[in-house]
Amino acid sequence: MIDRARLEGHAAEVAPSLLGWRLVSERDGRAVVTITEVEAYAPEDPASHSHRGPTPRTRSMFGPPGILYVYRSYGIHWCANVTTGPTGVGSAVLLRGGVPVEGREVMERRRGRSDHLADGPGKLCQAMGIEGADDGTDLLAAGALRLEAGPPPAGYITTPRIGISRAVDLPWRFVADGHLS
């Protein structure tokens, strides 16, 4: 069991420390990915869903650290975040990408293809079987979706975030060496 305090802090500080951790999904078969790409979203950040306060969609973003926040992107894809703020503070890290380490067949079946299994936020959710019903899950508790600490990558690069139009210059995207797509 991970010490929840390891996930509590400013999203931009916690985000890079999540690189190398593993996300485990045990539903229709076991699938595990190593996290290789993340982005930070903080309450004072105009690009964050939490910036204007909680809404029905974003309420889990204001929970304690280690909670899964899942939202629908462009009305089509699911995207998964891990909360990092103390309860009441809307702060989270978007899981943008990972590499399969276990259960590759399970991921291929969910994705309907054998390449690009989890190299994007929507793809990662589909490969892991994460959807709206999983919003609010405690990733540090025993369950079908869990987060496990792993060794940090040899290095990582820092870049501006992808696909946003506000606060575009904040260097809050972190990609493990060798995984910049």
Next chain:
DNA sequence: GAGCCGATATTCT
């Protein structure tokens, strides 16, 4: 390989 486009839930103006 680069670029356009459609799908469409939630929120904001």
Next chain:
DNA sequence: GAATATCGGCTCC
């Protein structure tokens, strides 16, 4: 009514 923390399929070099 418009924008968005995306993706995959299509076109046209």
